[in-house]
Amino acid sequence: MNEVKLARTNSDECRVQEVKTQKDTLLDLCNQILRLLNTRLSDKSILVLQEELRFMQRCSYYLEIQREDLLPTVDQNQQTLHLSDSMVWSLIDQQKLQRTMTQANTQVRLLLALLGMLYEEIIRGCQELEAFIVEYYQGLVDSDMAASMQQKLQKTHQYMSDFQNRLTRNLGPLDLQNRLIPNTCNFPLPHLSASLTIKMPVIFDRFKSCVSSNTAYLFWDVVDEQSKEPTQQFEIHGRSLHPTIPEHGQLTVTTSQSYNIQVNNLTPDMHYQFSVKRVDAVNLVYGLWIDTIILKTLDISK
Template sequence: MSDLVYKPWCSSGPDSYKHPSFGSMAKVFNETETSSESTATREGQDNATVQQYMRNKNLVQDFLRNELNPRLLRYHWNRLNLLKKCYFYLKIEPRHLCVRDPNNMMICADILQIANPCQLQKIKKMGKNQTEIQLSLLTGLLEQLDRGRKELSHYVETCDMATFLSQWDLTIKKVLKLSVLFSKLIALEEPRKLHVKHSLVSQVILGGAVHPHISLSLYTKKPPIFDRRESFASQNWAQLKWINENQESHLERWQLEIKLMTDDSQTEPGYSRIQEVISNPCVIHHLQPGRSYEFRVKRSDTHTLVYSQWHDRIVLETKTVPVEDTNSSTNGSTNGSTNGSTNGSTNSSTNSSTNGSFGFTRRLTRTSSSL
């Protein structure tokens, strides 16, 4: 039997299989170390990118949560709606001026009494235009803020990290734009001064004196709003009460419009009247039972009123007359006429006979006493 000799399958000779040298092993080690370092570098860069992304995202979310949250925008919408219902008045300062009367005496006069009526109407018209522009601008600003907040919030929630970081400059510009719009909103919510050239008081009234500096601005008063719990109607009268948050004097005048409401099926014409009152609450008389009335309340017009577009209204229905009361009144009139005629005839005949006998008795008594 021949001896079996082991030979490597990959070699053609006994010296063909060789161990790796030290240099080749060092090369492989260096490549592995370089690869691990690059991997660590990439991981560090990825971590820095993620941290930058989270930091920028939190900045935008903090802005949306603190300075432009839905509750804050809703508050400003409510404030705008109230502002649209307010009364805008012209404020003139100083209110009194020292002028000379026809006797050349210095007097202190109310500026509204000596103002040029045409100039005053012109200024009031400009104040109305400015108020309408102000309300329109506020509406537009709030719409832009609502729309911008929704777009920015959706972008932050759905945008991927790479796109968010690459477009960070555009995102910052959007945030700054919304911040500027919000600052404009705050500034416009308060009535502003009227910058207009005017000659409210003529030189004839001033008597040649230098025209004083007159400041013109606008201010607001809240509208009166009916108290639904304290306002009610009876059969032919109604009590009305409204809420006035300005706490002015009790002598302030109000205008009430009373309107009878009619259906299309009713052939009778409706009517309305305007009544000026100074009391709150007040009672309105001469109403028809079982009918619906619409009441509107507003502040009385003054020389300085510039703008008012909204007036609160309430509808009250007067109570109907009960059927029992109607029957009792009808029976009362019928019984009264019947009993009156019967009792009248009976009493007249009885009284005539009785009075005749009593008269004769009295005459006898007087005759006997005279004797």
């Protein structure tokens, strides 16, 4: 009889210990989730992720060709062959170059699609983790739900790491399956490699840009640019907009090497739409973003 009572007591103690262990494990899981929600998945952090994704989608991507047979120099540009150079252009096989440009465009589109998918998975994970915490406080969580949420927590951490690892300003080398310069000469040809580089979006400065009755003063910047590049060229489009019907005035196109421009001879009390982007280069493989601003000239009759 005493043995039966002792066995029952031991069994009860095991169940109590098991329940305590489950509660401790569940509490630890909830604390891990709360730390993540309050740090890397806070509202501010999510906005940062959203902005990083938007900037990557708005960047311009370029193909750069480098000579591998030259020793490294202080100025890395000395090793870069610019496709706009007439000599380089004459040596490169145009069909192979076009295939390389297509390959680079595909790589950029895949990167942006992957970043978009990772961002959506992060947001979905954040929502599910938040819902789990609510159910935990309501006492609706069981061991199966906890195990599932532990996996969700690990996957969300992995998605965030993958997202950050993909945010790079240099997309690395491309695999050149064929030589861009055909070996039809009797002298040694340069060994070339190709890579993708990124330029950040061009965006109007909406605090500085303004109008008078017949003049628009437009200012723009490049996101995260530490110093203005003197060699950059920008293309500015402008057209008048009818205030009540969808009529557009004649399109004007202007180029500028500075980061501002003055547009004269505008009509008072009229809406104008302006857009700005970099002048397209021959090595541009992807760049859809064009910033647009609408301004209304002052009414001089008032």
